[in-house]
Amino acid sequence: MKAQNPTPDTNVKLQNRGQIGVVDVISALDRLDGKLAAREQKVADYVKANLMRISSMTIAELAAGAGVSTPTVVRFCRSLGSDGFREFKLRLAQNLAVSMQYFDTDPGDHPTGTETAVDDVLSAFHSAAAMLRHQLDHTQMEAAKHALSTARRTLAAGIGGGSSMMAMETANRLFRIGVPASFVNDSYQAQMQAATLGADDVLMVFSASGEVDAMIAATKIAKSYGATTIAITSPNSRLAQLAEIPITFAIPEHPDIFKPTAIRFSLLIVLDALALSVARERPELSSEYLRRVRASLTAYHGRTIPLPLGD
Secondary structure, rough: OOOOOOOHHHHHHHHHHHHHHHHOOHHHHHHHOOOHHHHHHHHHHHHHHHHHHHHHHOHHHHHHHHHOOOOHHHHHHHHHOOOOOHHHHHHHHHHHHHHHHHHHOHHOOOOOOOOHHHHHHHHHHHHHHHHHHHHHHHHHHHHHHHHHHHHHHHHHHEEHHHHHHHHHHHHHHHOOOOOEEEEEHOOOOHHHHHHHOOOOOOEEEEEOOOOOHHHHHHHHHHHHHHOOOEEEOOOOOOOHHHEEEEEEOOOOOOOOOOOHHHHHHHHHHHHHHHHHHHHHHHHHHHHHHHHHHHHHHHHHHOOOOOOOOOO
């Protein structure tokens, strides 16, 4: 069925939808399928059929291939949230660069049993751990241990999946060994709380890329007030260059997109190693805090058998 020309109100809606399409052009093409003006739909159909060729085409070549005029191509690009053909090509190329590994996935390539899944996860963990072991700079690890051991207060920060989880786990690990710690995983809160730190405090930032603007800004703020800044992040990143104590490593991701990301294992190993070394640095204080935590839980639930601390 031939697409009908949209009303002016529909055009406005398409433009608004297109702003989302700027982020994911491929999804926008599917989402707007059948909702575009008839000639723009011809461009969309041609683009979907020739995704890998568009980046090397001129606007005239695309128009000729779709059987429309170049102004129609421009209108199509704007419907998808781009200012023009050049920006559309750039967005599409970026989108394809990160999307192809997901398009090429064949579910039949991997067994679906849980026993195999456990083996695969363990294999990924051991591989990440082995690579991490040879990359860590223990001068920086020792500096981080000393900073955490003497901190009046530690603020852990991270945004996104793994980094956010690690910020939360840092506070969970440190308070029970006597290190006053809190976490933040919101960009605005990170800026505000960083501004409350001082010379006796530590900001501990997690970022897999080291290029997250909010974490970089929070680190700058904390440094400006004299706080010690620790970054667990990627080598040569902006965050690594900014932090006073950079703990860096680069762990490649496995081509199997369904496996857990290797960086999660690496971040957790670094945190656990730091927490263990801090506890052993001051065993009397750490053991007393651990005893209090266990005693409070025993009084609460009445169980005295060995359990994970906090269960």
